[in-house]
Amino acid sequence: MWHRCQPLINARRFLLSFNTLTLTDTVLQRAGISAMGPARRPTVLVTRQDVAKEALDLLTDKCDVEVWNEDKPISRTALLQKIAGKDALFCLVTEKVDSELLDAAGSSLKVIGTMSVGYDHIDISQCTKSGEWAKQAWSPTWMCGSEIRGSTVGIVGMGNIGFGILERLKAFKASKFLYFSRGHKPAAEALGAQFTRLDELLKLSDFVIACCALTPETKGLFNKEAFSMMKSTATFINISRGQVVDQDALYEALSSGKIRSAGLDVMTPEPLPVDDPLLKLPNCVILPHIGSAATETRTAMAVLTAQNILAALDGISMPAMVC
Structure with a gap:
């Protein structure tokens, strides 16, 4: 982030929360805004529509915010047009900040916040010529998932692999571990896992991990009915065998939003044909059966x-x- 008319400070201090984008009283006064009754609200250009709502809420509480409402990054031409007269720029690494942009913005531009760790897209020398300073916020939310910490993890199949997963996931501080297997597993329960029915596991789990053996009973176990029981925010992970899953039902659940996402190390057939619809989904990650690699x-x-x-x-x- 850079800020006009402030002493130069260390550009390598990266961590900065979104609320530091809020303008200080001094800056507001420079902009001609009285603390008792602002003549106008600061204006902010946000260059992506998928910025977290919490960040936008912070800005819109005190500023007039214009968000670039297209899926693709803002074009250079549009950026130069829209930045004119703005008090602040909220950008990502896709936006080059140089003398051309600063000139297009004019003297009203007081702060640039970049939602990235790296800052090679910002010409620091141009920013610091007028006594500005640079700092970075944290990285974008693109490709972010949900933490295991505080979640409910359901393990289907508590054999050696299921137990190994349980042992490792304990360190991630899930709030609850559920498991469904052919019978009670004292070793798993000693680690805090609770034996439950499959339908209850599916309904309650944030992460459902299939690591059961392929048997006549488990073939097609994860079908349309099973996916319909899961939370819409659930992630399904299959490291057992591809045939325990009805892949057509999985595709429907993922594409319709019945479940949030899936991670597959096994599938039917292996490898999947290049035109398989699962490969085209943005919320399905597929590995080439490398769990033991x-x-x-x-x-x-x-x-x-x-x-x-x-x-x-x-x-x-x-x-x-x-x-």
């Missing part, structure tokens, strides 16, 4: 497989026997 993990899997074979050949119990 660490050298150590793959080595351990290979060694365990070999140990199973050798144990069977010796006629003794295998370390990891299924049947």
Whole structure:
């Protein structure tokens, strides 16, 4: 952020909250605005429509705010036109702030706030020529998700993988862990997880993690009915097998907003065809079945497989026997 007619201060102090965009009494006085009864409200140009409502509310409480209401970034021509006569600019890294913009803005421009950590899009030398100073706010909200902290996490399938997930997620301070499995798991409950029915888990969870084995009972388990039970703000994660999910139902749930988002490490088929509709969704992240893609993990899997074979050949119990 830069501010006109103030001493130059350290440009590398980045953290600044939105409410620092509010003009101080001194600046208001310079603008000819009385604290007892403002002659006019400061004007602010915001260059993106997807800026958080909380930030816009702070500004509109004290300023007249003009927001660029198109999905694509504001064009250079429009920016130069709209900044004229404004008291403040709320921009992102897509907007170049240089002598041309400062000239277009005129002497009324008192503050520039950039919603970014980096500031290479701002010509600091031009800003500081008139005694302005530069600082940055935090990064944009694009690609932001929801925190696990304070949420309810539902784990479907409390085998070794489900339990491993539970152990790791404890550090993220979820408020509650629910699980559905073939029976009670004392080790999971010792970590605070609560056994519940599947329908209750789906209704209450902010994150639903599928890590169950593929069996006749679990094939198609996550279908249209299951997705309809979930919160509209829920995130669905599948690291088990693609066939536990009805992918047509998942697509409908994601595209219609029945659930917020999905993360898939497994799908049917693998790899998905390039024209699969799931690949076109902005709220679905798909990985190429790499949940175990660490050298150590793959080595351990290979060694365990070999140990199973050798144990069977010796006629003794295998370390990891299924049947």
